[in-house]
Amino acid sequence: MRLRRTMLYLPGNNPNMLLRGHLFNPDGLVLDLEDAVAMREKDAARILVRDVLRQGNFGTCEVTVRINGMDTSYWKEDLEAVVPAGIHGIRVPKVEDPKDMVLLDETLSEIETRAGIPLGKTLVFCLLETAKGIWRAYEIATASKRVTAIIPGGEDLTADLRTNRSAEGTELEGVRKMLVLAARAAGVDALDTVFPRITDDEGLRKEVGFIKQLGFDGKSVIHPNQIPIIHDVFTPTEKEIEKAKRIVAAAKEAAERGLGAVSVDGRMVDRPVVKRAEFTLIRAGLSEEVLS
Amino acid sequence: MKTASAGTVESMDCLVTVSEGAPGSGLSIQLSGAATARFAPTMRKAVQEVATAMGASDLSISIQDNGALDLILKARTEAALARYRGGDTA
Numbered sequence: 262m263r264l265r266r267t268m269l270y271l272p273g274n275n276p277n278m279l280l281r282g283h284l285f286n287p288d289g290l291v292l293d294l295e296d297a298v299a300m301r302e303k304d305a306a307r308i309l310v311r312d313v314l315r316q317g318n319f320g321t322c323e324v325t326v327r328i329n330g331m332d333t334s335y336w337k338e339d340l341e342a343v344v345p346a347g348i349h350g351i352r353v354p355k356v357e358d359p360k361d362m363v364l365l366d367e368t369l370s371e372i373e374t375r376a377g378i379p380l381g382k383t384l385v386f387c388l389l390e391t392a393k394g395i396w397r398a399y400e401i402a403t404a405s406k407r408v409t410a411i412i413p414g415g416e417d418l419t420a421d422l423r424t425n426r427s428a429e430g431t432e433l434e435g436v437r438k439m440l441v442l443a444a445r446a447a448g449v450d451a452l453d454t455v456f457p458r459i460t461d462d463e464g465l466r467k468e469v470g471f472i473k474q475l476g477f478d479g480k481s482v483i484h485p486n487q488i489p490i491i492h493d494v495f496t497p498t499e500k501e502i503e504k505a506k507r508i509v510a511a512a513k514e515a516a517e518r519g520l521g522a523v524s525v526d527g528r529m530v531d532r533p534v535v536k537r538a539e540f541t542l543i544r545a546g547l548s549e550e551v552l553s
Numbered sequence: 554m555k556t557a558s559a560g561t562v563e564s565m566d567c568l569v570t571v572s573e574g575a576p577g578s579g580l581s582i583q584l585s586g587a588a589t590a591r592f593a594p595t596m597r598k599a600v601q602e603v604a605t606a607m608g609a610s611d612l613s614i615s616i617q618d619n620g621a622l623d624l625i626l627k628a629r630t631e632a633a634l635a636r637y638r639g640g641d642t643a
Contacts (some may be wrong), residue, residue: 276625277565305559305632312628 262324264288265410265450266479266495267488270327272297273306277315282322285485289323294332294339302336307342311361314346325386327352331361340368345376350384350409354416354534358396362387362404370409386452390414391421395436398443410450412481413440415457426457430468441476453480462490469494497541508538509534509550559632560621567621569600570632574611580604586618597624603630613636 268289271282274297282290292313298306310326328351329335340351340515353365362385369383385407389395395413409501413436419425424432437453444451453472456465469480469491480491497505508525512535515523523530539551558570567586574581583595598610600614613631616626 274561275563275566280565280622280625304635305629307637308632309625309628312624318626339604535577 262540262548264479264544265323265452266544267482267491268323268325268452268479269482269488270455271298273310273326274298274302276309276313279310280318282485283320285488286320287322287485287488289325289349289480290319291325291327291352291481292343293327294335295327295342300417303329307335307339311342311346312341314348317347323349325350325352325384327354327388330355331365337368340372344369344372344383345378348383350386352386352388352412354388355390355394355414356387356401357389357397357402359397359400360406366405366407366442367386372469383407384409386412388412389440390416390417392418395439398440399446402443402447402449408449409448410452411440411444411447412452412480413437413454415454418454428458428464430471436471437475437477445476450478451476453477455481455483457483459484459486462486465490466494476515495544497545501541502545502547505538505545506547506550507534509542512538519529526527544547555637557633557637559636560625560629562617562619565620565622565625567616567618567629569625569626570615570617571633571637572613572615574613578584578611580610581613582598583613583615584618585616586620586621589616589618595623596626600625601628603627604634607631607634607638609634609638 265288268291269282269285269287270291270293271278273292274293277293280327292310294306294310326348328339330521339463349502365385370380373380373383385405387401387408389411402411413433415426419432422432426432441451443469457469458464465487472480482488508530511525512523524533540548542548554573556570556572558568560566560568562568580601584593584596587599598614
């Protein structure tokens with residue numbers, strides 16, 4: 262299981278950010294060929310991102326590329342350039358039809374085969390930026406085994422909902438709940454949209470607390486300063502870690518002794534609670550203590 | 554005169570401009586920027602490698618460098634040459 266608390270967008274035509282983004286220690290990077298790149302720079306950005314990927318110095322980050330939408334003429338060229346260069350996944354904007362995921366899966370398979378990359382290795386992160394995309398989130402998330410996360414849009418989605426973004430985020434509340442539900446049903450990660458007000462640290466902290474409580478696994482990031490705040494909110498407290506350790510230790514002991522039931526602090530604990538405790542330890546960076 | 558360029562003069566980037574050279578003149582490479590005095594040989598080699606791989610010659614290539622690593626210089630050279638070839642004079 263990979264932590265995806267923060268996935269930092271890096272403008273695809275900016276060498277400085279592309280080369281240094283990983284130094285801010287996000288869990289993942291999104292090298293952006295879409296909105297961050299002007300139309301007339303698409304060709305140069307594609308070459309630049311490909312070569313930065315080939316160099317491959319990204320620390321421990323999960324490396325993904327946001328390609329141009331499947332309704333543009335760029336997406337296949339984007340894939341041809343970046344998939345053979347070595348990436349963990351593709352972030353696809355404006356997904357609203359499960360059939361597109363099937364087409365994307367086939368196209369990725371062709372490229373992987375030609376490039377000698379294990380079939381199915383390239384994961385897919387779907388941006389759902391329209392009402393239709395959110396409505397069909399579960400179908401989209403299950404349309405291909407490659408889909409590993411779904412992400413709601415921010416600006417585009419609120420425009421499609423005929424509203425606008427507020428400080429409270431009221432307009433996205435229902436969408437976020439639907440998205441987590443679809444993600445859990447499909448067995449993929451739920452990653453949140455960006456927080457656009459880059460100097461509003463308190464607002465960010467509040468929003469991250471909210472989306473964590475809803476069940477999100479992490480958030481897209483547009484400024485490196487947002488990373489430590491998001492990690493802080495997603496990192497379990499000492500008390501949570503200690504409790505999780507006790508639960509996992511008891512589960513291990515029960516498994517070794519061939520017992521089905523687990524008892525912690527005099528109370529019976531069932532399997533979902535053990536799973537949650539394991540996840541707490543993973544989030545705390547203690548994955549070596551996890552049972553499975 | 555036909556020209557094409559790619560890149561920027563921002564930090565860690567370079568602006569590569571390709572223009573037509575005289576027939577039989579091969580490649581003429583001009584470098585400018587603070588670090589070029591020190592790194593000129595490796596920068597020329599990087600540009601030449603890309604041009605050779607793309608079969609480009611009889612061209613004048615001008616580099617305005619602002620601390621670009623070789624891999625960035627190569628990517629910008631490839632983009633500029635592709636634009637020159639494609640008739641895109643962006």
